[in-house]
């Protein structure tokens with residue numbers, strides 16, 4: 001269908017007159033076929049063109065205001081709507097898609113994109129589906145997918161204001177990774193307990209997905225010892241048996257680096273932790289927590305000040321809490337177990353609804369540190385084995401708490417934590433961060449820049465969307481669209497997935513997506529059964 005006529009081009013911007021009766025929406029992809037090439041354009045804004053004089057405008061608007069009929073001579077020659085669009089790709093005669101190297105001619109016809117044209121953009125060929133293409137608020141039946149092997153190591157940043165759909169996206173992504181059946185791993189820290197079953201009755205969670213019995217691994221207070229937990233799913237009239245591990249880690253398994261990589265400790269305090277470890281061995285955390293400052297001062301050979309000891313004690317106490325998670329003599333090795341599951345391509349869901357802020361921080365640090373170090377060591381020492389490890393994504397909710405410029409030392413000395421290290425160096429080892437935040441303007445600039453895949457949900461505040469726009473390709477003209485996103489709508493950029501444009505996307509609603517995955521798996525099962533009986 002014809003949508004308009006090109007009336008101006010400049011750089012990669014194309015202005016076209018909107019045809020009568022045509023409906024053009026912001027974010028819409030359209031095409032121009034000209035001189036054997038197909039140009040794909042994305043509509044970014046609108047502008048009425050008027051050759052009316054100020055006096056005519058005054059008269060006509062006054063009449064319209066009074067409800068009188070407005071007669072305008074040669075109206076379509078003197079007043080019309082135009083759409084401003086950006087050329088996002090050029091498809092040459094041989095079908096090769098690349099960035100624009102020319103512009104369509106003036107007065108060329110602008111047309112609706114057909115499914116074939118959309119497919120040429122290869123937005124649907126990745127292995128991690130997240131939603132559907134959207135033109136304005138209208139959903140098009142073509143999937144938007146990420147390419148996991150390239151996307152994961154280059155980090156994923158998810159930004160959106162309150163209620164924009166961040167946790168819905170998190171569940172969708174986790175569901176898609178689960179359904180790669182071991183190709184990739186994911187670690188989720190779930191402080192609201194909303195991933196396993198949804199956040200309220202009637203919602204669904206990862207437990208509902210058919211692959212959860214095999215590829216989900218739950219770490220939770222719901223179990224007291226390692227084993228399988230049976231979960232009833234009234235929404236499906238089924239139950240599942242999911243492998244689980246208690247939310248417990250013996251303090252003898254903690255090392256000073258687990259604490260220092262939280263970024264909470266100063267240089268002298270770090271030294272003290274290592275001294276205590278040397279002196280007391282595996283029991284060092286226990287001695288530090290229970291010993292009195294002055295007594296520790298003498299036992300550590302007066303090598304550290306009493307003040308430093310007391311401050312470090314307080315911080316260790318803050319991070320280990322009351323012993324509910326970091327326990328004594330319980331024997332559990334949560335971090336080691338999680339690492340072994342990650343190496344097998346599992347989605348590991350760690351539920352921490354009752355953890356304190358300190359416990360959450362230490363837990364996230366220990367788990368992330370073990371994974372990063374193991375992948376790093378494997379790559380350096382056993383590269384063949386490393387190449388078989390699944391790329392792993394580690395979710396960091398409220399990412400500004402770990403990767404905020406103020407947290408990392410502002411303009412002064414940078415105090416690294418495990419997540420800032422992963423943000424910088426994880427790529428080399430197939431360890432990526434899934435950073436979720438409402439406040440991207442507070443993140444370190446390098447984190448925003450180095451996250452090559454961005455899921456931008458509705459983001460109302462200027463400093464936040466400006467930060468994203470300023471540090472990402474393809475977003476120069478996206479401000480108007482980002483400002484008008486509804487719940488669940490997103491602008492997605494992902495160079496690692498081969499996207500050459502900011503893709504207007506409708507993220508799947510998780511429950512609908514879960515039902516689709518369940519249907520697909522049932523169908524696949526029927527086909528497998530039919531094949532076996534035919535043999």
Ligand SMILES: Nc1ncnc2c1ncn2[C@@H]1O[C@H](COP(=O)(O)OP(=O)(O)OP(=O)(O)O)[C@@H](O)[C@H]1O
Pocket residue numbers: 160161162163164165166167168169487488489506507508509510
């Ligand atoms: N893609 C979507 N399609 C349809 N509904 C959605 C979508 N994403 C989110 N919603 C709905 O919007 C509401 C808020 O979503 P969600 O909890 O994911 O937002 P959030 O950004 O995590 O919120 P908060 O900042 O409060 O944690 C939920 O009721 C959810 O069902």
